[in-house]
Amino acid sequence: MRLQDKVAVITGGARGLGQSMAELFAKEGAKVIAADMGDMAYEHPSVEGYKLNVTDPEACKSFVDYVTEKYGKIDILVNNAGITRDALTRKMTDDMWDLVIDVNLKGVFNLTKHIGPAMQVNGKGSIINISSVVGEFGNIGQANYAATKAGVIGMTKTWAKEFAMKGAQVRVNAISPGYTMTDILKTVPQDLLDKFAAQTMLGRLAQPEEIANAALFLASDESSYITGHNLSVNGGMRL
Ligand SMILES: NC(=O)c1ccc[n+]([C@@H]2O[C@H](COP(=O)([O-])OP(=O)(O)OC[C@H]3O[C@@H](n4cnc5c(N)ncnc54)[C@H](O)[C@@H]3O)[C@@H](O)[C@H]2O)c1
Secondary structure (H helix, E strand, O other): OOOOOOEEEEEOOOOHHHHHHHHHHHHOOOEEEEEEOOOOOOOEOOEEEEEOOOOOHHHHHHHHHHHHHHHOOOOEEEEOOOOOOOOOHHHOOHHHHHHHHHHHHHHHHHHHHHHHHHHHHHOEEEEEEEOOHHHHHOOOOOHHHHHHHHHHHHHHHHHHHHOOHHHOEEEEEEEEEOOEOOHHHOOOOHHHHHHHHHOOOOOOOEOHHHHHHHHHHHHOHHHOOOOOOEEEEOOOOOO
8 A cells, every 4th residue: 555544636537548647646545526517427435526626726726624624634635637629729729728727737846836835845756647648749730728828837846846845745747648539639630649659669559557657666665766857657758
């Protein structure tokens, strides 16, 4: 049990990568709160679903108060909720730009601004921000998404410095997954997915569990001396 008695908040935890992480963390002994604006795609006795839109700052504050009151603390935060609205830059509308920035970037800030400082006061904690290969390398048709995912890496490094002030053992890391079979890829044509698979050393896309295993490592004490790091989990993809 690598997360025995830990309390973990996972945004976007109702399905996809968030679901895989929630189920794995729960199996390792954590109490998990899956904060998501969508309905839970599964049930688990150690996972509580909570309806939250991460773009709403006041709702985020109320959510943190609720979890802290009910569970007493938050040990792990995974900022995982994310969306895409893809288009070539010349065709990208202001709405497409604003929505992706609001969810993928501001949403991460909205929760972390409460949970990070609380972890600092508590003297420990692990924050994991889900970035992307697209944040590292860019991708045609994803200027908005790439901006947010690169931004998440910048916030990760900043918070690794900020929340560790005064000796707190608060670690902040990012994971940049490669293309992973979840609903977010539904809009990507199969020939592109095949191309992405061929660009990896392993010749395939990732399974959600392979990303969840990386998150478990960064959430657990096994990574106690790792902070400010961006862990690429992409099968050796070259773009
Ligand atoms: N699947 C991939 O190929 C891949 C690759 C790299 C990075 N990522 C990142 O991993 C994360 C998870 O993606 P996924 O593949 O599981 O996608 P997904 O679409 O299956 O799940 C995303 C979840 O986030 C939730 N969500 C969306 N907007 C929200 C909001 N405003 N407030 C709260 N919840 C919200 C959705 O309801 C959904 O449950 C995202 O940040 C994504 O950018 C995914």
